[in-house]
Amino acid sequence: QAVLTQPSSLSASPGASASLTCTLRSGVNVGAYSIYWYQQKPGSPPQYLLRYKSDSDKQQGSGVPSRFSGSKDASANAGILLISGLQSEDEADYYCMIWHTSAWVFGGGTKLTVL
Amino acid sequence: EVQLVESGGGLVQPGGSLRLSCAASGFTFSNFVMSWVRQAPGKGLEWVSTITGSGGTTYYADSVKGRFTISRDNPKNTLYLQMNSLGVEDTGVYYCAKLGEPDWGQGTLVTVSS
Numbered sequence: 001q002a003v004l005t006q007p008s009s010l011s012a013s014p015g016a017s018a019s020l021t022c023t024l025r026s027g028v029n030v031g032a033y034s035i036y037w038y039q040q041k042p043g044s045p046p047q048y049l050l051r052y053k054s055d056s057d058k059q060q061g062s063g064v065p066s067r068f069s070g071s072k073d074a075s076a077n078a079g080i081l082l083i084s085g086l087q088s089e090d091e092a093d094y095y096c097m098i099w100h101t102s103a104w105v106f107g108g109g110t111k112l113t114v115l
Numbered sequence: 116e117v118q119l120v121e122s123g124g125g126l127v128q129p130g131g132s133l134r135l136s137c138a139a140s141g142f143t144f145s146n147f148v149m150s151w152v153r154q155a156p157g158k159g160l161e162w163v164s165t166i167t168g169s170g171g172t173t174y175y176a177d178s179v180k181g182r183f184t185i186s187r188d189n190p191k192n193t194l195y196l197q198m199n200s201l202g203v204e205d206t207g208v209y210y211c212a213k214l215g216e217p218d219w220g221q222g223t224l225v226t227v228s229s
Contacts, residue, residue, distance in 0.1 A: 048217035102174050104162040104214050
């Protein structure tokens with residue numbers, strides 16, 4: 001089982017909110033980790049969005065709109081990237097990442113379609 | 116302004132070798148942990164390797180351990196990735212990055228094919 005699992009795709013309408021999940025493998029406690037989120041558009045390198053560990057320990061990427069926010073769902077053992085007020089330019093691949101057992105680990109990515 | 120510029124990619128036959136470079140500028144290079152991340156065509160991101168600021172500690176993904184070597188030359192502000200025994204599964208865009216920070220290069224394409 002992969003350390004980080006993301007749904008492969010998600011669709012949402014312009015102006016709506018999208019909640020992208022990053023589920024940690026059983027036994028890997030989400031509360032112990034900072035979860036990093038990246039956005040990648042075709043032909044471009046990933047762009048850093050934010051880091052979230054807790055409400056008191058988080059970092060927004062420079063220039064990243066506040067409608068991108070992070071949180072955790074401890075009951076689901078998951079990190080969440082919430083994008084509110086969806087815009088067409090939010091259509092992209094989104095990756096979560098953690099530092100786990102001396103390795104960086106990426107989730108498989110979620111392709112967000114805004115339609 | 117932080118800049119990370121990769122070079123050294125290209126076409127190589129299976130079993131061959133390649134050395135990637137990443138020229139860094141706009142920050143105190145020796146103060147930062149640096150990493151390589153790759154992306155196969157149409158696939159997701161895969162972490163490859165990480166090196167501490169001094170170069171004293173290195174980390175590798177299991178998929179490249181024993182074949183790839185990460186290193187750095189701090190006076191030259193340059194990060195390297197020596198890749199040996201390349202296979203078709205190593206094909207992809209290789210990014211130099213300060214993981215956990217916003218800074219990534221544009222990537223260099225490595226194609227392993229006969």
